Amino acid sequence: MKPKAIIVGGSIAGLxxxxxxxxxxxxxxxxEKSSSPPSGSPTGAGLALDPQSQLFISSWLHHPHLLHQATSPLSFDQNQATHPQNKATRTLARDEDFNFRAAYWPHLHSLLHNPxxxxIFFWGHLFLSFTLSPDKLSVKVNLRVCKTQEIIQMEANLLVAADGCLSSIRLxxxxxxxxxxxxxxxxxxxxxYSGNEDSETIQDIRRRYPDLGKCLYFDMGFKxxxxxxxxxxxxxxxxxxxxxxEPQLKGTSVTMKVSNDMINKMHQEADKIWAPEFSKLIKETRDPFINVIYDCDPLQRIFWDNVVLVGDAAHPTTPHGVRSTNMSILDAAVLGKCLHKWGPQxxxxxxxxYxxxxxxxxxxxxxxxxHLGRIKQGLSLPDQEPFDLQTADLDYCQxxxxxxxxxxxxxxLSIH
Incomplete structure (x- = not known):
């Protein structure tokens, strides 16, 4: 019989x-506790795939060209500064050989889910707990069926924790x-902006960011x-x-609900800090939301007996290195290779x-x-002065x- 794995979490890492x-x-x-696959969610927003992740995802698809069709190029990585008074822009550092691709989270999810x-999917099932057998050869998982509140149990040889940065399995x-x-x-x-490609907002933002559509722009202000x-x-x-x-979060999500008052205050601050074109884009965006940014000191281990962590459960990270999704995909690739090499025995x-x-x-x-996040936010650093837009030299900007x-x-990714 085939060995069996239970994967807790139906996001990118789990798929x-x-x-x-x-x-x-x-x-x-x-x-997955969600009742069905996501069809589209603003909280999914965008993400950037590095070349290694692109290769792996393409290898998993029946039609590899679909990944290229579902993503857009990020050929350049540009960091620039916005002057606090006149809002003029100057380039700090630019990489013209970036070669990432931009994806919309729900579209990437569908691309991975559909094949x-x-x-294999148990939508609307909430993970509750697990127990290891005395010989550590199997694991039993307790679940609640969200629709009926029934408690059920499943058994497998391996439990994969793909349940995010607030992982209850890691806990x-x-x-x-x-x-x-x-x-x-x-x-x-x-x-x-579909149907409004020629609007004043879009024309203005493209003039301000001329490589939009092929560039990942980082704009630096004061702190x-x-x-x-x-x-x-x-x-x-x-x-x-x-x-x-630090805000006080409720529940198990790092996404905060926001009020109209919070949004209005954010709009006022945008006018003070950013160029009018970008501030206008922010103010015309429907349903903005807040992510509270966490990470974690690196773990000393990411598996115990026949339970293993992947993705954000294994390495919660801040988003500045464009790593979270890419680390999840490479975790999955290496885990699969190791399991294939050694076999279930x-x-x-x-x-x-792994x-x-x-x-x-x-x-x-x-x-x-x-470290990169603290530089870009002008926060204190253990080994250097906080980043200052006015005094930073070329080497610092690099x-x-x-x-x-x-x-x-x-x-x-080498498997010995």
């Missing part, structure tokens, strides 16, 4: 693991682990920065990071090798992303580029 474990000869069940067998092994608040939150929004790039189907994705005390060896390959990479990337990320162009 990627489903692909690689099936390819490795495993039977899988994906547990998978429908019967079972590391009950005292706390996420680290970064010191800032992110306003986010997706501006839809703040923003991100702007285009995603497919006439959408502009923007993010604005604001230093503030050597599960411990497979998970040990950990030995991924931890050195993700640990450095998490810490670099943290630190802003994404390609300084450890393992930027080729994260090690």
């Amino acid at each position: 990627s693991c489903a692909h690689t474990l099936i390819l490795a000869g495993w039977e899988v069940a994906v547990i 998978l067998p429908p019967h 079972a092994f590391l009950p005292h682990l706390k996420l680290r608040y970064s010191g800032y939150c992110a306003w986010r929004g997706v501006f839809y 703040t920065h923003s991100v702007l790039y285009e995603i497919p189907n006439k959408k502009l994705n923007w993010i604005w990071y604001i230093n503030q005390p 050597n599960l411990a060896l497979a998970l040990e090798e 950990q030995s390959i991924r931890l050195p990479v993700t640990s450095k990337q998490v810490l670099h992303s943290r 630190q802003l580029l994404q390609r300084n990320m450890p393992f930027f162009s080729n994260a090690t």
Whole structure:
């Protein structure tokens, strides 16, 4: 009989693991509390895929060209500064060989979800708890069926925790682990302009950002920065990071609900800090939302017996290195390769090798992303002066580029 894995979490990390474990000869069940696959959500917003992730996703699809069709190019990475008074822009650092691609989260989710067998998904099932068998050869998972409130149990050889940065499975092994608040939150929004391609707002923003559609723009202000790039189907994705005390979150999401008063105050601040074209784009975006930005000091281990962490459950990270989704995809790729190499009879060896390959990479990337965020937000740094737009020299500005990320162009994936 095929070995069986239960994957908790039906987001990008969970779907990627489903692909690689099936390819490795495993039977899988994906547990997700949402009642159905997402059809479109502004809180998904945009993301950027690095070349390695693009190759893996293409290899999992029946029609690899669909990934190219569903994404748009990010050929350049540009960091620029906006003058606080006259709002003039000057380029700080630019990479013209970036080669990422921009995706809309719900579209990437559908692309990964659609080729998978429908019967492996358990939508509307809430993970409650798990227990390991005395011989550590199997794991039983308790679930609640959201529609009926019925409690059911499933059993498998492997439990894969793809349940995000607030992972309840990780909590079972590391009950005292706390996420680290970064010191800032992110306003986010997706501006839809289909049918309004010639509007004044779009014409103005394209004049202000002439490479929009092929460039990942980082705009630096005083102790703040923003991100702007285009995603497919006439959408502009923007993010604005604001230093503030840690908000009080409710529930298990890092996304905050916002009031009209909060949005109005944000609009007023945008007028003060950003160029009129970008401020206008922000103000015309419907349903902006706030992500509270956390990360975590790198873990010492990411598996225990036959339970393994992947994605944000294994390495919560700030978003400045454009790593979260890419790390999840590479986690899944390496995990699948290790399981295929060692076979189900050597599960411990497979998970040990997965950990030995991924931890050195993700640990450095998490810490670099943290450092990059503090530079761009003008926060204190342990080994250098806070970033100052007026005095930063060329060498300092080069630190802003994404390609300084450890393992930027080729994260090690070698299976010994």
